[in-house]
Amino acid sequence: MSSSPPPQPSMPPDSLTSLAPVSRNGRSLATSAAGPTTLVMLAEPRSSAAEAYRSLAANLQFANLEQPLQTIGVTSPGGGDGKSNTLANLAIALAEGGRTVIAIDADLRRPALHTLFGIQSGEGLSNMLMNEHAQLPLHETAAPGVKLVTSGPLPTNPLDVLASRRFDQVLGLACAQADFVLVDTAPAGVLADAAVLAPRLAGMLLVVSAGRTKRDLARRAREQLERVNANVLGVVLVDVKGDDKLYRY
Numbered sequence: 605m606s607s608s609p610p611p612q613p614s615m616p617p618d619s620l621t622s623l624a625p626v627s628r629n630g631r632s633l634a635t636s637a638a639g640p641t642t643l644v645m646l647a648e649p650r651s652s653a654a655e656a657y658r659s660l661a662a663n664l665q666f667a668n669l670e671q672p673l674q675t676i677g678v679t680s681p682g683g684g685d686g687k688s689n690t691l692a693n694l695a696i697a698l699a700e701g702g703r704t705v706i707a708i709d710a711d712l713r714r715p716a717l718h719t720l721f722g723i724q725s726g727e728g729l730s731n732m733l734m735n736e737h738a739q740l741p742l743h744e745t746a747a748p749g750v751k752l753v754t755s756g757p758l759p760t761n762p763l764d765v766l767a768s769r770r771f772d773q774v775l776g777l778a779c780a781q782a783d784f785v786l787v788d789t790a791p792a793g794v795l796a797d798a799a800v801l802a803p804r805l806a807g808m809l810l811v812v813s814a815g816r817t818k819r820d821l822a823r824r825a826r827e828q829l830e831r832v833n834a835n836v837l838g839v840v841l842v843d844v845k846g847d848d849k850l851y852r853y
């Protein structure tokens with residue numbers, strides 16, 4: 605075993621590696637008088653952060669022209685890295701081009717998409733997974749073209765519930781109704797949820813927070829995803845200190 609220090613979070617193929625230049629330290633992109641959280645794509649659509657989400661959306665749309673990516677999971681090594689914010693902003697950016705997007709909150713431990721979009725969780729994914737339902741409980745959002753499947757009530761056994769065949773049925777229903785289906789997950793470095801979902805999705809995005817993600821955890825997340833042969837599309841680097849206009853590819 606080599607004792608040389610590991611490289612900077614060794615990240616997967618960088619074909620899509622992109623940066624959403626969001627800063628938790630600079631301007632407040634996430635809070636407003638209107639509510640606890642405002643998505644930058646809605647609140648500041650002309651900002652450099654919004655442009656970065658548009659670039660990411662464009663990269664994903666043109667990543668594989670022969671077989672466009674329809675189902676994309678978003679995960680991160682640890683808790684609070686910025687998965688849900690990234691997913692919600694990316695959903696809006698994808699929908700801006702006239703595409704329809706369904707965002708599924710499959711983080712059945714700390715669901716956040718309903719809060720980010722300012723709606724009640726109500727009936728959602730867990731209801732679909734635990735009972736037979738013929739129709740997706742789709743919630744409208746303020747973002748044109750973006751619909752949401754909220755988490756629903758939190759189950760006691762999220763991993764088993766996500767591993768069930770019913771999740772594939774949910775995905776199938778979503779794919780039939782949208783150009784893109786984005787799936788939010790629990791942190792991949794800590795929990796197995798994302799690894800259970802990843803093989804069933806066309807690709808995974810790994811959100812890494814420059815200010816927060818621990819290198820060890822990043823490596824563990826990547827290994828978890830590689831072990832299940834996930835198609836890791838790239839890394840979205842968020843929370844770049846000091847300059848939210850910074851772009852890196």
Ligand SMILES: Nc1ncnc2c1ncn2[C@@H]1O[C@H](COP(=O)(O)OP(=O)(O)OP(=O)(O)O)[C@@H](O)[C@H]1O
Pocket residue numbers: 626627628632633634644680682683684685686687688689690711714716789790791842
């Ligand atoms: N683009 C952003 N701009 C400002 N703040 C952000 C941004 N992204 C994340 N944050 C802040 O970081 C915190 C965590 O973000 P988020 O909920 O997206 O992370 P997460 O990885 O989904 O967390 P969890 O592991 O709990 O699901 C939030 O409280 C949010 O305020």
Ligand SMILES: [Mg+2]
Pocket residue numbers: 687688689711714715716788
């Ligand atoms: Mg989250």
